[in-house]
Amino acid sequence: MKTRSLLYGFLAEFDNPDALKECIRQARKAGFRRIDAYTPFPVEGVAEELGLQHSKVRYFVLFGGIAGALTGWFMQYYSAVFDYPLNIGGRPLNSWPSFVIIVFELTILFGGLSGVFGMLALNGLPKPHHPLFNEPSFDRVTQDRFFFCIEARDPQFDREGTWNFLQGLKPEGVYAVHDLP
């Protein structure tokens, strides 16, 4: 891989989650911060090893839900009481017990959707193009292999040291990933 394109980072490949976790532990001890792990399925503990804090998605859901509830309630109250008050079967204009259901449904709908879109946003998805995809063996990340990546942006990153550091963790392989133009 002799090319002048800028380096994205070094990628280490493992065949089981525990080796991966071990690797992360080492890397963090060594003071690397711009690191990430790539796994075929959510591996328990990895987040902790990487020191990720609680996901913000929950707030999207919360506020989405509240927005939904308010929309539902306001829409019904306004239309039934102010916009076109009609005597329906002698029921009061503000038949709030009947309104509850739609309020509930909209809470769920808005909460769910904003949660999903929030997740995509936080993950910067969709992102069909990514430097990592340049590495052929990275294909197996969605199948049976576990990868660990130290990005070039990391202040501690230096080609020789980092490379050797990764090699030292006995991975299946270490690859330099480039961000091809």
Place this chain on the structure above:
Amino acid sequence: MPQIFHRSTNAISRFTIFGSLIVIVAVTLVWGGIIRAPYVTEQDVVRDQPVPFSHEHHVAGLGIDCRYCHTGVEKSPFAGVPPTQVCMNCHKQVWADSATLEPVRASFRDNRPIVWTRVNNVADFVYFDHSIHVHKGVGCETCHGRVDRMPLMWKAESLRMEWCLNCHRSPEKYLRPREEVFTMGWQPPIPQRELGLQLVRNYKVDPPQKLTNCSICHR
């Protein structure tokens, strides 16, 4: 060849996803606009008629009262379109031989009605009654616009239900004294709101709760 997509696709894909939300909102609003546009409501659309009858000339020019031709307007649900006879009352003498009036004379001669094109039309399941509106002080102008400025007739208002409701919900905004109903370009001497409220009282106009009953217009 691992990399399937070009870098640009990132931007594109993101735009499509989050853009779609905006699109949905936009479409709703645009649609809301379209169903109110003259294209749909035929508001302000001039219709050509078998005889180019000019309200401008007859109303503004000659100062003929609406009721001279639209005889039913005070006593009947329908204002009524004048019989050929009414035209001939004058046009026996006036413009007795103008080419444009030939269809009128023809109609009178061989007793064949003139077929006009309807301009102000409400759906058939709407039962509008001119007499009561006139009686409660709704001016011709309020719904039909400045007819005295229409060389050929067009629809001045959308005549959509929401438009009707404007007045049925707050008549005071539109009413005028009975004697001014047939006046064109009338201006309220005192602020419309005060006057309106007086008129609503004096003319015993029903409260909105009743005027917005479905059966007031639909049977």
Place this chain on the structure above:
Amino acid sequence: MMREELPEATYTPPLVGPGQTYSTITEKISSIVLSPHTPLEWFAVAGLAFTGVMMLFYSLAYLLVRGIGIWGVNIPIAWGFAIVNFVWWIGIGHAGTLISAILLLMHQAWRQSINRFAEAMTLFAVTCAGLYPLAHLGRPWFFYWLIPYPNTMDLWPQWRSPLVWDVFAISTYLTISFVFWYIGLIPDLATFRDRAQNRFVRLIYGILAMGWRGSARHWHHYETVFVLLAGLATPLVVSVHTVVSLDFTISILPGWHATIFPPYFVAGAIYSGFAMVLTLAIPLRKLYHLEDLITMRHIQNMAKLMLATGMIVAYSYVIEAFTAWYSGSNYEQFTFMNRLLGPYGWLYALLILTNLIVPQALWSARVRGKTLAILAVALSVNVGMWLERFIIVITSLHRDFLPSSWGMYYPTIWDISTFLGTIALFVMLFFIFIRLLPMISVFEMKQIIDKPEVRVE
């Protein structure tokens, strides 16, 4: 295979067959989709379903042209097959969400191999269900009047009507279920993207996978939202069938106006849902040799759940009788007796047989050991639950308050063709699904593969 022959109460089969690894599972599931070869059975069933769908379209087109009169509905029985089928389909949908959401929250590892196609089933069932309320309108082209939108009439939906609640409940349910299902698919789509040989196929799965690359950070957000969605879907699924039951309970009709309905309907929904999941799972695992992924453990667990919910339904039947008697209301009592002994009494008997008596067989471990036996019970429950809805809708309507207006309901050929049509539509959608998408969640299987409890022998 051999294991199934010796059903033994104490013995619990494993959740995953022996010797499965990350790669074998990936291989097994993705090969079904990615292999160019399609089994003949697939063509046979899908082809048959396709003709059925054509029949459905014809029936609906004719309905639009001639009007609702081509169906058997009349006054007093203004709701017929359309509503019966609607409730039936919606009910079936529920198992999917239950398995994917509620069992997830309860950390039931055994859900992993069945949740995916159960969710798909939900989507397709709700789609079929959704057809009916639209089609059964006298003027379907005005269906959008039930939705709030900026109209020139300045009118809104009538918020007190359960039918409006339906619109919101069903559409929310459909949306959330779809999103939930799709989110769950993303990692597997990525797997397919990376395994596909054909460039075009890679492209398609690539687009759908949104560039998923299994980053730990992504997984972090992903799992959170997944659990939250499950948390939202759980009350939703309960609410949906509650709302459907409100279509009946809000009315004043004896036989409809009953407080037991919401729980009764939800239980019934899950009951029929599991029946349908079993009806699909048992043939599928045979067809695609998935015995190692959908094991007897799954089948038996679902059978047990079916039995449990079945008992709730049974309880509701008893309570119905009790309330009728306890209400002291002449109308209620008459309606109940009329169900038993009236012109539709034989259907009630059939209902008790298929829906209450037959499922009791599941008490026996021997029966639970035989897939075919379970399949038979599941089919019987599918029929039973349909009958239940028929009884509720028709027998309550056909003899209500004033004897002068009593009548009878007979379905027409168009009622039947439409019903069969939706079944065909369901089957076709489902078969397209199993051909194009992973019917078992790949990444979730890998999650549990080396958990100790999974390996119990």
Place this chain on the structure above:
Amino acid sequence: MLPKDDELNRRDFLSLMAASMALAGITGCKATPPEKIVPYVRPPEEVLPGVPLYFATAMPLSGYAMGLIVESREGRPIKAEGNPDHPASLGATDVFAQASLLTLYDPERAQTVTQTGQINTWDGFITDLRPKLERFRVNGEGLRILTESVTSPTFADLMKQVLAAYPGARWHQYEPVNRDNARAGARMTFGRYVDVQYRFEKADVIASLDSDFLTTEPGKLRYAREFARRRKTSPGGTTMNRLFVAESMPTITGAMADHRFPMRSSDVRSFLSGSILEALERSRGRGIVIAGESQPPEVHSLVHEMNQRLGNVGQTVFYSEPVEVNPVEQIQSLRELIEDMKGGRVETLISIGGNPVYNTPADLEFSTHADKVQLRVHHSLYYDETAALSHWHIPETYYLEGWGDARAYDGTASIIQPLINPLYQSKCSCELLSALLGDPTRSSYEIVQGYWKKQHAGADFDDFWTESVRKGVIPNSQVATLTTPALRATPPLQGRESVSSIELNFRPDPSIWDGRWANNAWLQELPKPLTKLVWDNAAILSPATATNLGVHNEDVIEIRNNGRSIECPALVLAGHADQAITIHLGYGHTRSGNIAKQKGFDAYSIRGADSPWTAAGVEVRKTGRRYPLVTTQQHFELEQRHQVQRATAAEFAKNPNFAHEAVHKPAPGETMYPPYANIDYAWGMTVDLSTCIGCNACVIACQAENNIPVVGKDQCANSREMHWLRIDTYMEGDARNPEVFFEPMLCQHCELAPCELVCPVEATSHSSEGINEMTYNRCVGTRYCSNNCPYKVRRFNFYEYAKWDVPQFRMLYNPDVTVRSRGVMEKCTYCVQRINRARITAKDEDRLIREGEVVTACQQVCPAEAIVFGNIADPNSAVSKLKAEPRNYAVLADLNTRPRTTYLAKLTNPNSE
């Protein structure tokens, strides 16, 4: 008001019709722009588009007139109401008058003169006829004219002239439902023909011998009203009358009876005995004994004698000169005609009205002998069975199209005023006679006015004429009542030994009479009282007889009567006399319209001239085949729903509150909902079950007023009939003689309406005057409202039922009521169009609507005054007063729907001892 002599010509009329359609907007579907406006060229007097005009006229039925006020919209008559000034109407009408509007616009009426089926012209007919007439002037032998019963003075006058002009010509009269037995009875008793009139309001005890006087008597509407007035009681009010009825076929009269005795027609003679006689004796001079036309002359004679003995004559029973201009015993008259036809003594037969080929007794074989007549001319509304057998057929001008006159049951004469020019090339009967007199061009107007000029010569004729036409009655023109004519020695009644074999009754059909209404879809789909049968007739028999014969409903049986037989499906009816079968006349047409054709079974084909009403000893055989009969109600039991509250007068006196004890109903305040104030008015209705006679008039009046479509037999079979108002019929007790209740069921306009609550689109909501509104154009058709309506009074357009494609029917539509299209729900609106009209008029005059200004269609037509509508916010309104009565109760009150339509409990007045 009176149209000028130069009435609208046809083109004006059409343009005006187009105008009215464009203006009034009678369509329910989307408008397709650009619409056209077609104004008049020369405006007709009085007509102001959108404003209805009302004209007085009269409808002749079997000769007898019923005074009408007909509503005309832009020149189109659209609705008939009773003429309050007319003695035979008093403002009410029967089903026929209501349905006659549909017949007026029936596109299947004969439209042109035809010669042997080929289209021809009136002049063609005249030229063909003239030479023959010339010969007859010398000797009229061989010229025969056959008419139905005639009361028209003008017609009589012309007839006299014709008979004078053609010496030897003869006039025969026949109609299938005639008064022969009454005539013969009178002849026996008094040696002369007399008509009998009754004063029911004076009668405390009424004994009916197989007489359905509420349906079949020419004075039925007046009788119904007077009878009903004596059924109303509030505590300490007027005393109720007591009605004894002996009858074979259950009728509405029988249903009203306090004591009903089902017995075979031939046994009825022995009915007047025991307690009934005592009752009659006890109220001498305050009783009525009345015999039905189906009873033989001796019975009529006996009845005359009874009334004399009981001193009823001059009190409740009055004799008068016959109203008919030439009363004859018609079957005899027909016999003579056919005898002469057989003998070749008839050269030219002109039948004016009627349909002899179809409806003469089969054993006289009219059609076979008709061949011997060289020239057969037929004048009738439809190209019917007789027309097909005639050389010339002249379309008859309908009573709404041409001038005429007729007398009511009491002789009061009315001018028949047309409201529209003839739609087709038709002639009035008087124009036809005038043609025979050599003046084929004389218009009915000239003829009728000419006649009355002769009667009322003098300067003031114009006033007299204008006044008579305007009022619809000619002042004091009723026939003189006779001071009790001398009794002859009446032959003693030999109690005919009752034969054990089955007896067959022929009766006029309650919906299509003798078959003349067979092509009227409204009447065909009108559920017959008690049986609720539509679109068919049937062999009606009692449960016991059915069991004996081993037949069930819809089993086709073969009935054989003196050599002739028909096959007809059986219909079991509780309360029918055992060992007897009743079959209604008028069905089984082979011609005269597609509605009439192939419906039901032709009873005339086994009717005998000697026993036209009751044939003894018929043979009945099961064929093993089945034929579907459609009834609009299948369950007649009450099922403890307490929907009909009833008591005897005695019980009521003891416990006036009985109607409120059956069900627990919430107290007025007992609700969680805030009350909605009614603005100015709160509309409400009461229906009095004591007086409702179940005559169906309201059902069809509603249909006419509200553009209610007809759906046909197969749709009715799937209970999709569209009537907004139905007459629920319940039977209770012994199946041999059950107690029968009629309960008109229409939208109850509940204040807490279950239907409104479940409509997802606000298509049904509540007005500030308390009306349960149905907005058709908003309805999407979920049909949930119907499911949730405990009264099941909502109707759904499962198909496109409205007949857009027929221009005549479009003319019939009431422009004030939207015509509903496919897929929308509809129901009773309390005639909101009438309320709106009244409200607008009132507001134009700056006042409130007055009591009685709004009258619903069903209320207006009701002969028994059972339906009362009005403003319940006004404590002095009639309806409020009725709702204050103890008898007032709500159906299904326990559901707390708080209906605005309430019912007054049914009271009966049976003999307590």
